[in-house]
Amino acid sequence: MRGTDTARGRLAVVALALAACGDGSTPPPSPAAAVGLTAVASVDVPANYGIHDAFVRDGLAFVCAWNTGVIIYDVGNGVVGGTPGAPREVGRIVTDPGNTGGARAHNAWWFHNPNSSQRRYLFVGQEGPGQLGASASGDIHVVDVSNLAAPMEVASYRMSGTSLPAGTHNFWMDEAAEILYAAYYNGGVVALDVSGTLQGDLASRELARIRPGGDSTYVWGVQRHAGSVYATDMLSGLFQLRFTGTSFTIAAAGDGLTSDRFASDLWVHGDYAYTGTWGSRVSAGNVVNVWRLDDNGRPDHLGELALDNVGTVGDVEVSADGAVLLLATERGPAAGLYLYSLADPERPAPLASVMFPEGVHTATLADIGGRRYAFAAKNPPAPALLIYELTR
Amino acid sequence: MTGRPRHPPGLVAVVAALATAAPAAAQRPPVHVAATAVAAVTRMDPAPGGDARTDFALDLTTLMARAALAGGRVTLAATVSLEGATIPGGVLTPGAVGEGFVDRRHPHTYLHEMVATVRQPLDERGTGELAVTVGKGFVAFGSDDPMNRPVLRYPVNHHWAQVLERAVVIAGARRGAVSLEASLFNGDEPERPWQAPNLSRFGDSWALRGTVRVGPLLELQASHAQVVSPEHRGGAGPRAAKWSGSARLDRPLRAGRVYGLVEWARTVEGGFFRFDALLLESELRLGPHRPYYRFERTERPEEERTADPFRTRRPPTDDAILGITRWTVHTLGFAVRLPAVRGLRVEPMVEVARAGVAAVGPGLFRPEVFYGSDVIWSLTLGIRLAAGQPHRMGRYGVLDADPGSERHEGH
Numbered sequence: 001m002r003g004t005d006t007a008r009g010r011l012a013v014v015a016l017a018l019a020a021c022g023d024g025s026t027p028p029p030s031p032a033a034a035v036g037l038t039a040v041a042s043v044d045v046p047a048n049y050g051i052h053d054a055f056v057r058d059g060l061a062f063v064c065a066w067n068t069g070v071i072i073y074d075v076g077n078g079v080v081g082g083t084p085g086a087p088r089e090v091g092r093i094v095t096d097p098g099n100t101g102g103a104r105a106h107n108a109w110w111f112h113n114p115n116s117s118q119r120r121y122l123f124v125g126q127e128g129p130g131q132l133g134a135s136a137s138g139d140i141h142v143v144d145v146s147n148l149a150a151p152m153e154v155a156s157y158r159m160s161g162t163s164l165p166a167g168t169h170n171f172w173m174d175e176a177a178e179i180l181y182a183a184y185y186n187g188g189v190v191a192l193d194v195s196g197t198l199q200g201d202l203a204s205r206e207l208a209r210i211r212p213g214g215d216s217t218y219v220w221g222v223q224r225h226a227g228s229v230y231a232t233d234m235l236s237g238l239f240q241l242r243f244t245g246t247s248f249t250i251a252a253a254g255d256g257l258t259s260d261r262f263a264s265d266l267w268v269h270g271d272y273a274y275t276g277t278w279g280s281r282v283s284a285g286n287v288v289n290v291w292r293l294d295d296n297g298r299p300d301h302l303g304e305l306a307l308d309n310v311g312t313v314g315d316v317e318v319s320a321d322g323a324v325l326l327l328a329t330e331r332g333p334a335a336g337l338y339l340y341s342l343a344d345p346e347r348p349a350p351l352a353s354v355m356f357p358e359g360v361h362t363a364t365l366a367d368i369g370g371r372r373y374a375f376a377a378k379n380p381p382a383p384a385l386l387i388y389e390l391t392r
Numbered sequence: 393m394t395g396r397p398r399h400p401p402g403l404v405a406v407v408a409a410l411a412t413a414a415p416a417a418a419q420r421p422p423v424h425v426a427a428t429a430v431a432a433v434t435r436m437d438p439a440p441g442g443d444a445r446t447d448f449a450l451d452l453t454t455l456m457a458r459a460a461l462a463g464g465r466v467t468l469a470a471t472v473s474l475e476g477a478t479i480p481g482g483v484l485t486p487g488a489v490g491e492g493f494v495d496r497r498h499p500h501t502y503l504h505e506m507v508a509t510v511r512q513p514l515d516e517r518g519t520g521e522l523a524v525t526v527g528k529g530f531v532a533f534g535s536d537d538p539m540n541r542p543v544l545r546y547p548v549n550h551h552w553a554q555v556l557e558r559a560v561v562i563a564g565a566r567r568g569a570v571s572l573e574a575s576l577f578n579g580d581e582p583e584r585p586w587q588a589p590n591l592s593r594f595g596d597s598w599a600l601r602g603t604v605r606v607g608p609l610l611e612l613q614a615s616h617a618q619v620v621s622p623e624h625r626g627g628a629g630p631r632a633a634k635w636s637g638s639a640r641l642d643r644p645l646r647a648g649r650v651y652g653l654v655e656w657a658r659t660v661e662g663g664f665f666r667f668d669a670l671l672l673e674s675e676l677r678l679g680p681h682r683p684y685y686r687f688e689r690t691e692r693p694e695e696e697r698t699a700d701p702f703r704t705r706r707p708p709t710d711d712a713i714l715g716i717t718r719w720t721v722h723t724l725g726f727a728v729r730l731p732a733v734r735g736l737r738v739e740p741m742v743e744v745a746r747a748g749v750a751a752v753g754p755g756l757f758r759p760e761v762f763y764g765s766d767v768i769w770s771l772t773l774g775i776r777l778a779a780g781q782p783h784r785m786g787r788y789g790v791l792d793a794d795p796g797s798e799r800h801e802g803h
Binding site for chain 1: 624626627628629630631661662663664665696697698699707708709710711712713714715716753754755756
């Protein structure tokens with residue numbers, strides 16, 4: 001056996017209260033007042049490799065469990081009576097079933113189309129073999145989740161025309177415009193038209209693509225925000241892009257920060273952006289870079305938030321109200337889940353952390369039933385979906 | 393932590409085995425027993441991180457037994473490795489990769505090999521035979537295990553050119569000098585010394601090996617294997633397609649022996665990564681003297697390392713690597729066998745290696761940055777202790793031979 005299922009996480013709540021929030025006035029109501037992490041559930045998933053990412057919306061968690069595929073849990077939606085404290089499986093699907101290498105389900109986005117009111121499509125990213133910094137593999141798979149209990153793959157997209165194979169990574173969607181933005185590692189960023197009915201090969205839906213770092217392109221994440229598209233390139237840093245509908249242009253290029261560290265995930269909220277760092281370049285990936293966006297959306301580097309005894313900050317997310325910053329970290333004795341207050345968005349203040357030596361690959365926030373929860377992907381050897389309530 | 397003992401029991405067992413193996417060996421067939429150990433100091437300069445490192449290791453600590461029953465129609469072979477106790481953190485070996493270790497050769501599992509073979513002659517002249525082997529051990533693939541060869545430090549290509557420590561069934565047929573073996577086994581490599589093969593995965597992987605013996609001196613083999621998810625015990629990892637070809641010369645001389653091996657191996661992982669290996673090695677045994685040399689050029693994956701620069705994450709969490717490096721290694725060694733004492737052979741040895749490391753194509757891994765140099769030197773001074781007559785591991789059934797009829801003295 002390769003480990004135990006006992007909770008090795010050490011709950012290390014650093015209750016700084018809301019002093020960090022600043023002005024001494026009555027704190028806003030929950031969930032913005034959350035300051036701690038209280039474990040409410042741990043859902044084991046097959047160690048096949050385990051969970052890479054989860055997308056939580058409307059009380060449903062779409063858990064990307066690598067070769068096990070995508071598992072859909074009711075975590076408060078009510079469709080099968082699940083709650084955050086007692087998730088219940090609704091359905092599952094192994095995407096790309098013909099692939100002998102397996103589904104390699106990595107990330108997902110459940111598309112709520114405001115124009116048609118449809119909630120039919122789940123976009124699933126597949127992360128195949130890759131040589132970091134150079135090549136990648138894996139396609140975008142589109143799953144019809146009209147029947148959550150029996151999801152069905154209906155379409156896919158494979159990037160072609162690259163000098164070395166390219167594969168997808170994280171997504172962002174402009175739902176009103178019905179455009180999916182996908183980070184594509186050495187393929188850069190691609191925009192796909194996902195309007196109407198999706199079926200078969202979506203190659204003709206490609207609107208544009210860009211390799212923002214030129215020959216030094218390896219894009220981890222992408223996010224649309226306030227009319228711009230932001231992308232983190234592991235090799236070349238943070239970029240502000242403009243998308244015209246048929247082409248991308250670079251509005252602002254990443255600065256030299258990445259000569260020291262590889263960039264990882266990003267999150268942009270309001271006038272600020274936060275970017276993680278990965279692995280080991282000259283220095284370890286143990287910092288979060290903090291950026292302020294100027295009037296044109298151009299990011300200016302303000303400083304960095306360092307985490308001791310951590311080697312990768314692989315996932316970064318700001319809550320919908322901008323109150324907290326959630327980090328998933330790996331590689332190091334202090335790896336785990338970290339929560340920061342953004343009362344001062346230029347200086348995140350620690351609120352709580354939960355440590356797991358094996359690391360937490362990704363984490364995401366969701367508000368369910370008036371409460372805020374963090375969903376975290378604990379790494380093998382005993383992978384699990386960990387659910388924490390953000391509590392006072 | 394458990395209260396599991398560390399070095400002392402391994403040392404005690406090795407010493408006890410060496411003391412008892414020699415008299416037992418003197419009893420002659422049908423049972424051969426043997427024991428080996430190498431006490432060695434190795435300096436690697438630079439080691440991962442840029443500084444030099446010097447380690448002592450009690451290496452290749454093995455106990456072997458082989459028995460022939462029923463007139464030789466049934467053979468049993470077993471090898472116990474104590475490396476899990478004597479080198480739990482592996483042994484400094486520039487370029488070595490496998491089972492979560494990098495630049496340290498991993499310890500083998502305690503039960504390294506335990507197989508039973510049944511042979512059926514096809515005629516009374518013995519020109520042909522069939523054989524079936526069952527147990528835990530070597531898959532009929534590739535060349536001899538490095539433990540059976542002259543150089544102490546394992547080659548970089550170990551995991552490209554051998555498949556071992558699996559639950560395996562081998563069916564073999566021989567007609568004259570030509571043999572064909574087919575293996576079914578579990579794809580998973582061990583993750584730690586006390587771990588058994590994942591029997592739920594038995595049969596997910598297979599191998600074929602054809603061997604031609606050209607006279608008594610030269611052996612040619614070609615192999616192919618399909619190994620499912622070797623690096624992920626649960627089966628989530630990519631499939632490895634493997635090829636191997638080799639020529640092995642082993643010729644007695646009036647005052648010694650000359651040995652040579654040329655091998656090529658290729659592993660393609662997930663249809664995406666390709667790793668090639670070329671290796672040549674030779675040994676001249678003249679009286680008590682044993683000079684040897686090995687050249688290899690082997691490509692290996694560079695994975696993200698843990699906080700320990702000699703380890704990578706096991707189980708892995710995805711199929712990405714940081715890059716591919718090519719290791720060009722020259723190893724020169726010399727050993728002198730001292731007069732045996734009550735069957736215990738003592739052989740002081742020195743081994744020096746120069747490894748040139750180069751990145752193959754693009755990727756994040758830059759060896760000159762990681763090591764601080766693209767040339768790595770290593771020096772090993774050691775004493776090899778051996779008793780009894782070891783068998784040639786991984787040669788079962790139609791390739792088996794009475795260990796007394798060949799000279800392969802458990803390098």
